[in-house]
Amino acid sequence: MSEVRVRFAPSPTGFFHIGSARTALFNWLYARHTGGKFILRIEDTDAARNTEEALEVLLKGMRWLGMDWDEGPEIGGDHGPYFQSQRSEIYKEYLAKLEAAGRTYEQEGATFFKLEGERYTEFDEYHGKEIEKVKAAPVEIDDAIRGKVVRAESRDFVIVRSDGSPTFHFVNVVDDIAMGITHVIRGEDHLSNTSKHVELFNAFGVKPPQFAHLPLILKDPKMGKGKMSKRDKGALIEEYEERYFLPAAVRNAIALLGWNPGDDREVMDIGEIIEAFDIKDIQKGAARFDEAKTAHINFQYLKELPVETYAWFARPVLTAKGLIAEDHSEDHLQRVLAICQEKITSLEALPEFCGYFFTDDYPEDEKTKNKILKKGEPAELAGQVKDALSKVEAGDWNVASLDAAFNALATAHDQEKPFRWWPLTRFAVSGVSSGPDFLPMLEVLGRDCVLRRLERVGASAAS
């Protein structure tokens, strides 16, 4: 009944890539699913590119996606420190164990790990020269995703560089041992390295953890071949944050990259995902990140939000564009959003979609303008609507009264329905031909605003 202990061990690069986020998420989900511990360990051995800012990007990304850690930076834990740059004493200790066991040797100032097996020299195509190789016994890896993988190492490898700094393979294994990691869930690019790691575990006399190698995330085929890199559009978590995606939706989309609950569910709340998550359901083949699908999931989340919450997310989007002030009336904001929420698929598009509710200075769609103003007698029609709506008192300005006013207008002109006046009116008050439902839109805009804009369009059409 040993407790599950998993870790996410990123190297802070200044970016939080979707692939890293997926690795982090799967570890986190597994910990939460099993009631185990999720450890965040920072692999900051490459001093040159590890900065405070780079770490901040990472931690911010983790928090934005709602992943918390049980041990790691800022909160500590019983197996710290959680920065590799601060663990050199531990590495020295473990290096001594390997030395004592006679599994190391020095060459050109660097410390090598010595493989066991018959030695021979051979011309190596890749290196283009004769090199020493070792016939080491094949290592058997029981991978939770790929099954049994057998691979033999053939060369000794560096564990401490000539400048005294330990290498990735070494510190990774040492830390996993020292931190009591039970499951190593990581990208497939490490699968071939795993034989090195198992050699090291064996040399320390420690049973290796359960490995699970995740398929890679490839770039959108339209963008080219190969795995997704940080330069690809949509590859960075920051991008979704900036575009006002809901973190829960992005997390849901990432969870679906190479995993599914085994049934048709796609949009799931985090509790459901945690409950359903299991390593054995992870895909073997590489996946491609689909932005359109992420946008769709995002919309599903957006639709379900209570209007209060929707407004909480929408307010910063609108203030950023200068459409509303910081202290803009919450009631008014919610009345606007209530009629827009079901129509619009992303928060990013919100300013364009509903800007005219907040300012008179909104763009007019040229196509719509030409179509509507060229047809019939725009100035006359606008005047008729204005007269009809003027009869509705401010205190009575609601959908029912507006409907009645339009119908009265139709009747007065021998029309069965007021359709003739709608498109022009919509254009007059919003500058576009589409938007929220018509009458609710007028109601929310308010009497003064609607009459003012009708007058304006009437004047501009007449000129």
Added chain:
RNA sequence: GUCCCGUUCGUCUAGCCAGGCCUAGGACACCGGGUUUUCAUCCCGGCGACAGGAGUUCAAAUCUCCUACGGGAUGCCA
């Protein structure tokens, strides 16, 4: 070069381990129609895949082998 991993609709995938219920299911995208006298919502429909070959079997998307393609490792990067 050598070694390792992978390959189902354009994309994400179900099915594969325990072969028949698969004329291969769902979702996104796309296309068409409808509702909404706006519309980006919504509804209906369509398009569309087992990489190729050989073998095992009464029967293969499912098992075996080969080939092709994709990816990874082979770093004093992580």
